Amino acid sequence: MTTATAPADLALHGVRVLGFPTTARVAGRYGLARDAVEEALLDAEARGWVRRLAFGGSEGWSLLDAGRAEGERRLAAELDALGARDAVTDVHARFRPLNRRFGAACTDWQLHPTRLDPMAFNDHTDWRWDERVLRTLRSAGAEFAGLCAELGALLARFGGYPGLYAAALRRVDAGERGWVDGHDRDSLHLVWIQFHEDLLATLGIERGTDA
Known part of the structure; x- marks a missing residue:
């Protein structure tokens, strides 16, 4: 049975996963009422878990260390109450090699080594190189969707990632190549790292320790 994470917990979690998001x-990401999210985050701010910041014309919520710890505590309690820790740990183990393959493809999208410059930027004039990378991203996306489906059957918040990835891939296939790794939109890369952060938070794993 799929479990829907409590709205207040999703609000706090969303600040971590989305990275400096607005209310x-x-x-919008979790299908919650804006007023309910604002109330939850104001309460979290009063407790020292998040802080609203504004700079450079942008405004958003930032997660504090205490909020990170509280979020992980809540997710761990949810996971253990559901009895799903082993299942999620198994998905994470299978995600790790897929994540390495995805990361290598993203590097190849950004760099195109030459004989004289092994760190040469990819200028995207070699369509064979780019198409090879895109084939990998499509293949990885299919496996990614399967893992998300397994997690989504347990925790509803994981169910939205495949649709976001597929939507970005359609934009890429239509020639909008900024949807591969753009950080100002729900690109393939951004959706992937958000999923990864969601998974790490769920299991209480520090980023960079699960390569």
Whole structure:
């Protein structure tokens, strides 16, 4: 049976997963009422878990260390109450090699080594190189969707990632190549790292320790 994470927990979790989001972005990602998210985050701010910041014309919520710890505590309690820790740990183990393959493809999208410059930027004039990378991203996306489906059957918040990935891939296939790794949109790369952060938070694993 799929479990829906409590709205207040999703609001706090969304700040971590989305990275400096607005209230509206958190609400939109999880299908929550904007007012409910705002109330939850104001309460979290009063408890020293998040802080609203504004700079450079942007405004959003930032997660504090205490909020990170509280979020992980809540997710761990949810996971253990569901009895799903072993299942999620198994998905994480199978995600790790897929994540390495995806990361290598993203590197190849950004760099195109030459004989004289092994760190040469990819200028995207070699369509064979780019198409090879895109084939890998499509293949990885199919496996990614399967893992998300397994997790989504347990925790509803994981169910949205395949649709976001597929939507970005359609934009890429239509020639909008900024949807591969753009950080100002739900690109393939951004959706992937958000999923990874969600999975790490769920299991209480520090980023960079699960390569």
